[in-house]
Amino acid sequence: MKNSGTIIKITLAVFLFLCLLKMPYGFYEFVRFLSLIGFGLLAYKAKEENKNSEMIIFTSLALLFQPFFKIALGRELWNIVDVIVGIGLILSSGRLFFTKRNN
Known part of the structure; x- marks a missing residue:
């Protein structure tokens, strides 16, 4: 599933933006739980693709948002x-929206 990382990034971005509204605790x-799981999956995927900088960023974000x-x-x-x-999540997934597709 090639676009699974993009789906995770967009989903996390939407939920983070919803946090700007007044919501129940x-x-x-x-x-926080969703972010821990999502950033953990993104870190794992980055590690599999040997993208060490991204892995460190996503691991740090997972630790920042973790609920424990x-x-x-x-x-x-x-x-x-x-x-x-x-x-940052939207911009990092921008390749999906801004690249030309060959038909």
Whole structure:
């Protein structure tokens, strides 16, 4: 499944952007679990493709968002992190949207 990484990235970006809205606390916990799993899968995929820089980035993001030992940044700073990571995910999956396809 070649585009599975892109699907994971777009899904995570959407959920991170939804975190900017006022949501119940359970939603944020769900996003943390989803992010841990999603970034973990992206790190694994990057490792398989020998993309060590991407592997380190995705592993770091999995650790940042993991729900077990929470990093208290405050709502405003988490919003900034969510936006930066969401934009980064969209840009890194941009090859799917901006490349020409040969028919």
